[in-house]
Amino acid sequence: MIRSELLEKLALENPDLKPDEIEKIVDLFFNQISQKLAEGGRVELRGFGAFSTRQRNPRMGRNPRTGESVEVPAKRVPYFKPGKEVRERLNRR
Amino acid sequence: MNFTSTLTRADLADTMNRQVGLSRADGAVMVESILDHMIEALVSGENVKISGFGTFVLRDKGERTGRNPKTGVEVPIAPRRVLTFRASQTMRDRIIAAG
Numbered sequence: 001m002i003r004s005e006l007l008e009k010l011a012l013e014n015p016d017l018k019p020d021e022i023e024k025i026v027d028l029f030f031n032q033i034s035q036k037l038a039e040g041g042r043v044e045l046r047g048f049g050a051f052s053t054r055q056r057n058p059r060m061g062r063n064p065r066t067g068e069s070v071e072v073p074a075k076r077v078p079y080f081k082p083g084k085e086v087r088e089r090l091n092r093r
Numbered sequence: 094m095n096f097t098s099t100l101t102r103a104d105l106a107d108t109m110n111r112q113v114g115l116s117r118a119d120g121a122v123m124v125e126s127i128l129d130h131m132i133e134a135l136v137s138g139e140n141v142k143i144s145g146f147g148t149f150v151l152r153d154k155g156e157r158t159g160r161n162p163k164t165g166v167e168v169p170i171a172p173r174r175v176l177t178f179r180a181s182q183t184m185r186d187r188i189i190a191a192g
Contacts, residue, residue, distance in 0.1 A: 003143045006131070014126075028109060030146040033100065038191035042099050043100040078185065080177070
């Protein structure tokens with residue numbers, strides 16, 4: 001499923017909302033999550049999962065084309081831990 | 094700004110109330126619908142790709158032998174499906190830029 005398919009499903013369920021309102025709602029939803037992670041916070045959506053960021057130490061990398069050593073700086077990377085309910089539902093046959 | 098705070102469903106519903114003018118109750122319903130549609134797609138075996146945000150990717154793990162760390166007894170770990178998230182470059186860049 002891609003973003004536009006999600007918008008379609010929500011539009012079908014909410015005939016009282018205009019397509020651009022649905023689009024704004026979906027954008028707000030995902031933007032808020034990204035924004036909170038950028039601020040250094042976490043996002044907990046029970047039953048779905050939790051988003052957080054993890055610190056990566058600086059390391060020496062290599063340019064695969066030239067073989068040259070380059071320092072990869074320390075950075076924060078996004079992380080998602082699926083909720084228990086979702087993990088279980090994925091394995092229910 | 095509180096750097097250790099946690100965003101929840103209620104905060105998301107609140108944003109929809111303030112920025113789209115939905116009632117808090119309707120905002121909460123929208124938050125639930127978005128999550129339900131994503132879960133439904135994943136449970137049916139589809140990956141979920143949200144451009145600008147990231148992709149929720151299903152991975153099938155084969156059976157392997159594990160060990161009970163307490164007793165050392167070998168136990169088979171059944172094949173299972175796991176959910177991973179790959180953040181978009183946009184989100185990664187945004188987090189790196191924020192420091």
